[in-house]
Amino acid sequence: MYFRSVTARVLLLATAWSGLALVVIAVVISALYTKSAERAFTDLLRAQLYNVINSITIGDDNSLQGNPQLGDLRFSQPETGWYWIVEPLGTFAATPLSSSSLGVSNIAVPSILAAPFNNRYERFYSASDAFGNDVLVAETEVVLDSEGRAARFRVSGNLSVVVDDVSSFTRNLYIALVVFGVLSLFVNGLAILFGLRPLDEARRALERVRRGEAERLEGQFPREVQSLTVEMNALIESNRRIVERARMQVGNLAHSLKTPIAVLLNESRLLDKPHGELVRSQAEAMQAQVQSYLNRARIAAQRESLLARTETEPVLERLVRVMRRLNPDKTFVLSAPTSGLALAMEQQDVEETVGNLLENAARHATQSVWIEVMPAVAPEGPEAIRRNWIEIVVEDDGAGLEPAEIKEALKRGRRLDESKPGTGLGLSIVGEITREYQGRLELTRGGRGGLRAALTLPGVTKEVA
Known part of the structure; x- marks a missing residue:
């Protein structure tokens, strides 16, 4: 009975479609935000990397010198996963430099095959530090002077920042979409009930006809329902004409048979008793049979009438x-x-x-x-x-x-x-x-x-x- 209701069907389909649409929207927005957060994180590491490059020089004693000021306290706090490292390359035998947050530990450098450079001679790869932090490392190699001495520059950031940011955004997004979905379901229900109200009005009008309180469906109906009410009124009128025609035919037939049967009954009294009794009994039987079938015809004509009450x-x-x-x-x-x-x-x-x-x-x-x-x-x-x-x-x-x-x-x-x-x-x-x-x-x-x-x-x- 539940699925025979038009309101229930429309509400169920609208709810299913809204739920599916909200799930797809949530997944798509979450994926887009995750990519955007990862891209922003990568751009931040690139900017920090070039800040470190601009801060490092080779001193008169052929050592690496510089104190990068990156404006982030996490590079000075230990075990944060935010580090910068400068390492000499080739024959350049200088002491490496690193942020105080790294301490005496280091981050392993993968091979070029495992993490190749891009067309800007940069590469990004994931790694784990000595403290168990998952980090993303931005790396490049730069020639520092005219003598060809070069160094490898690396800046790392803790990936938990991206994970936490994406998790917080996704959680807030899901809460907002759930609230929006519930409100949409409520609004959809009101809209459906309001839109189907003319059908309920048509039902009440038909009920008034069935109860004998009205002879036709009356009221103002929208265009989609008006054609149905017109057809129902035509059906009621046709039903009324059928009933009246059947009653008229029954009356005509009863009237046409009434006189012949009455004549037979009167004539039976003039006959001798055996024959008179026979004619009278047969005439009465005929009268009863005619009345019975006339009743059947009349009842069959109006049995399904909406107006029989x-x-x-x-x-x-x-x-x-x-x-x-x-x-x-x-x-x-x-x-x-x-x-x-x-x-x-x-x-x-x-x-x-x-x-x-x-x-x-x-x-x-x-x-x-x-x-x-x-x-x-x-x-x-x-x-x-x-x-x-x-x-x-x-x-x-x-x-x-x-x-x-x-x-x-x-x-x-x-x-x-x-x-x-x-x-x-x-x-x-x-x-x-x-x-x-x-x-x-x-x-x-x-x-x-x-x-x-x-x-x-x-x-x-x-x-x-």
């Missing part, structure tokens, strides 16, 4: 009042919730199904009939799950029926008690109408001794998030 409690109260007038010696007890359950059925069909059950219960009850309304468990099937279902139970305190008798009672025209008036069509009609609405009718022996008839009928459609 009947409030349960008012209809049942009206039926109970009628039954109390017709059966003053019987007690009718109605128990219905005050929350207002609505059936997705035409009022005429509700009255016919429940009315038949009440007539049957009143006919066989000793003293009382009970009517109870409650929410019901949905019948099996994918379409049934999408609806709310309502159970209407009618129970009497009469003699009741055995299981075998219940099967017979559901057959059209079967009467188990010939001493009571009736045609034997009531329960059959109830079953047919219930099946047309994809509901359920169950007859059992009730707890009060009589027959218990439980109708499971469709309520209004559930909202699907």
Whole structure:
């Protein structure tokens, strides 16, 4: 259900894309900053190297002389990894010079093959000093006088400076991007909810149509949703026309058959008794069959109508009042919730199904009939799950029926008690109408001794998030 939500899908995709983009941005910026920090560190060592070169000369006693002032206290503090070293080359046998931070130790010089010079006759290589510091060394060789005496100049810097700088920048970058990502996710969620609000408004408008509070989708919708509302209004109007046309055809057919059947019934009274009884029974059967199929056609025409809605409690109260007038010696007890359950059925069909059950219960009850309304468990099937279902139970305190008798009672025209008036069509009609609405009718022996008839009928459609 989570991935069936448009809001959840868009928010999930936006979050995934934003997260991926922020990770890529973090990696790229961190890599660029690392290269920039390394380049700046290399440029700093180069500048320090040439400061040392400019500070060293050959004295009158053929010794190396000079005191480079590099403006960095780390070159005078021991074991810092920041050193400068000047070493004579070739036949120039002078005493090497170095910064006080190096002390009496030295840094190994790699071969030219391992660390070659560039086109500026400089080379940079990594090394470790005697104190365990990882350093980057900038080196060059310079001829100091006209006699060709030369020296190797080296300046080293502690690589932990670069590592710490990059680590601090990366940590701050990740914190900033995480905060930005969370805020972006919040803003994206608000934007998505705001952008999808017209769909929710369209849903509420359709719900008002389903509840019978409006006849079409009304409201101001954006261009992307307007076409959907236009099509929905056209569908509702088409549905309404189909229902009206079906009702008109049913009325016309009923009217056209009403007179011929009435004539047959009247003529059956003029015939001799055996033939008259035969014609009358067949005419009544024809009348019942016609009415049954007309009901089926009408129900099939409007069963899926969005406008079919009947409030349960008012209809049942009206039926109970009628039954109390017709059966003053019987007690009718109605128990219905005050929350207002609505059936997705035409009022005429509700009255016919429940009315038949009440007539049957009143006919066989000793003293009382009970009517109870409650929410019901949905019948099996994918379409049934999408609806709310309502159970209407009618129970009497009469003699009741055995299981075998219940099967017979559901057959059209079967009467188990010939001493009571009736045609034997009531329960059959109830079953047919219930099946047309994809509901359920169950007859059992009730707890009060009589027959218990439980109708499971469709309520209004559930909202699907």
